[in-house]
Amino acid sequence: MAEEKSVAIIGCGLVGQSWAIVFSTAKFHVRIFDTLPGKLSDGMVSIQKKMEDLEEKGCLRGTISAAEALKFVKATDAIEQCVSGASYVQECVFEDFNLKRSVFEEAEKYVSKDAILASSTGNIFPSRLSEGMKLKDRIIVSHPLNPPHLVPLVEIISAPWTDPTVVAGARTILNDAGQVPIVAKKETAGFIICRIQHTITAECFKLIRDDVISVSDLDKLMPHGLGLRYAFLGALETSYLNANGMKHFCSMYGEPLYELQKQSGPPIRLEGEPLERIQEELEQQIPLDKIEERREWRDQKLAELFKLKNKTTN
Amino acid sequence: MAEEKSVAIIGCGLVGQSWAIVFSTAKFHVRIFDTLPGKLSDGMVSIQKKMEDLEEKGCLRGTISAAEALKFVKATDAIEQCVSGASYVQECVFEDFNLKRSVFEEAEKYVSKDAILASSTGNIFPSRLSEGMKLKDRIIVSHPLNPPHLVPLVEIISAPWTDPTVVAGARTILNDAGQVPIVAKKETAGFIICRIQHTITAECFKLIRDDVISVSDLDKLMPHGLGLRYAFLGALETSYLNANGMKHFCSMYGEPLYELQKQSGPPIRLEGEPLERIQEELEQQIPLDKIEERREWRDQKLAELFKLKNKTTN
Numbered sequence: 204m205a206e207e208k209s210v211a212i213i214g215c216g217l218v219g220q221s222w223a224i225v226f227s228t229a230k231f232h233v234r235i236f237d238t239l240p241g242k243l244s245d246g247m248v249s250i251q252k253k254m255e256d257l258e259e260k261g262c263l264r265g266t267i268s269a270a271e272a273l274k275f276v277k278a279t280d281a282i283e284q285c286v287s288g289a290s291y292v293q294e295c296v297f298e299d300f301n302l303k304r305s306v307f308e309e310a311e312k313y314v315s316k317d318a319i320l321a322s323s324t325g326n327i328f329p330s331r332l333s334e335g336m337k338l339k340d341r342i343i344v345s346h347p348l349n350p351p352h353l354v355p356l357v358e359i360i361s362a363p364w365t366d367p368t369v370v371a372g373a374r375t376i377l378n379d380a381g382q383v384p385i386v387a388k389k390e391t392a393g394f395i396i397c398r399i400q401h402t403i404t405a406e407c408f409k410l411i412r413d414d415v416i417s418v419s420d421l422d423k424l425m426p427h428g429l430g431l432r433y434a435f436l437g438a439l440e441t442s443y444l445n446a447n448g449m450k451h452f453c454s455m456y457g458e459p460l461y462e463l464q465k466q467s468g469p470p471i472r473l474e475g476e477p478l479e480r481i482q483e484e485l486e487q488q489i490p491l492d493k494i495e496e497r498r499e500w501r502d503q504k505l506a507e508l509f510k511l512k513n514k515t516t517n
Numbered sequence: 518m519a520e521e522k523s524v525a526i527i528g529c530g531l532v533g534q535s536w537a538i539v540f541s542t543a544k545f546h547v548r549i550f551d552t553l554p555g556k557l558s559d560g561m562v563s564i565q566k567k568m569e570d571l572e573e574k575g576c577l578r579g580t581i582s583a584a585e586a587l588k589f590v591k592a593t594d595a596i597e598q599c600v601s602g603a604s605y606v607q608e609c610v611f612e613d614f615n616l617k618r619s620v621f622e623e624a625e626k627y628v629s630k631d632a633i634l635a636s637s638t639g640n641i642f643p644s645r646l647s648e649g650m651k652l653k654d655r656i657i658v659s660h661p662l663n664p665p666h667l668v669p670l671v672e673i674i675s676a677p678w679t680d681p682t683v684v685a686g687a688r689t690i691l692n693d694a695g696q697v698p699i700v701a702k703k704e705t706a707g708f709i710i711c712r713i714q715h716t717i718t719a720e721c722f723k724l725i726r727d728d729v730i731s732v733s734d735l736d737k738l739m740p741h742g743l744g745l746r747y748a749f750l751g752a753l754e755t756s757y758l759n760a761n762g763m764k765h766f767c768s769m770y771g772e773p774l775y776e777l778q779k780q781s782g783p784p785i786r787l788e789g790e791p792l793e794r795i796q797e798e799l800e801q802q803i804p805l806d807k808i809e810e811r812r813e814w815r816d817q818k819l820a821e822l823f824k825l826k827n828k829t830t831n
Binding site for chain 1: 640662663667668669670697699700701702703706707709710711712713714715716717718719720721724727728729730731732734735736737738739740741742743744745746747748749750751752753754755756757758759761762763764767770771773774775777778779780781784785786787788792795796799800802803805808811812815818819821822823825
């Protein structure tokens, strides 16, 4: 039998570290595994540093201190020790099918029969990951956004043969850990988060290709406009509130919205001159050697927003 | 000659009130006009109430108090008094072509020859608004998002015959007022804000039509996921940081992104069964008679986010 509130994390990179923060601050017992002892100890140092940093900024999740949360995390270089007894396994190794597959093959030897096995993958369907495996009905995808401890959304995708209680169980565990799970009902249309994000990216590419707007102006659109609302409201609710409900919205904007889609035209490949221009203009703002610094800035902002959203009523 | 930092606002509804807050808190002299004296006095009361409320919450823009800002706003029921001497006119009457056109015809009788005339319209092109008018080279669209005093983005769209100094001047004035103007280089592809927003809405409708996800799960995607980043980062920068630059991003995700666009299929009409389902599920969360309350909640969140973004370094 799996132990309640016991979680295994496979892979001690950035994603694994962040999952460890998510679960430990919610008082889950976390065992985190990596094959390289050096990576494991570095990862543990990094987890501690991040939690202390979040605590200092008043952005640590949950009700316990960083020091207390840290006690919930144990590192191990033996996968057996990591996964046995865990009720939920979150795989976070490098984005490579064969590697992930071999990790699941190894894990299923030792997990409880009632455990849930989840991959963090952002592009491999669970049926491909689980096909032919002994515990194939217990393997799903729980795809986070980075970093999961600051961006709580997780997309759950299941295979046609997944036990429905596994999806329900994953939703409960992720909810209990303070994440916000959403469920793709159809595997082949999954990775919904990517679908929405890529739709926006593609439209931006078209606007640059057609020289409708400069790159720097276009990139103001979200952080000074639409993105401010989307930080609090769903895309559909945004429209609902922009009129007196969705039917009212569609009666006003349905036709122009249809025309705009037609005007947008066929799919665009992200290459050639528009890509050169976007790269060049963005590099002027953020040189390639400053990307890491800018990511830290982003995560700092995400932490502040997380704090803001959690201190106020929803 | 127009007076510097002197602005005319035509229409004292919600949008006009918000523009009055934007400009007065930035120490522009504002004259706000409406034809109905009752509406004008109600509007002034509402402006005062909103500014005091923002001040109380520590969310008032600019460096002066609500009481001081209020002194910068004068109401008038004579359009001549409103627009004469103004360097910038912001029209905010009801979204009706004939009404807006007649307002501009009236305004151009009294404005300085060097004034900029801008419409708040979200769907009428400036060439249609200005065609055949005496000051047609000085009429543009400055399309805000609601409410402009909390969402600073403004899309400037010009007609083929607009004097380029008018666009540059509008950008400067809006910048000085603390807004974030972006410029559409091509009129027919303008209303870029709507284009991005509608692209997202259309993709959401497709996901609901195909029963890929529930309405409530779908509407978590922005406020607990993508929207958190978009509150601080442009859509292109988001991808740039998700890899080591945009070229790297496209080398990894270009192909799946192209496939996703194909999979998304032809334009969708916002009607029928998916619309019924969306309306029904959203109504369960926000009954139609609670929409106004939820809008107030949204604006409260926008105010808090505005405060957060402005207190921290960018």
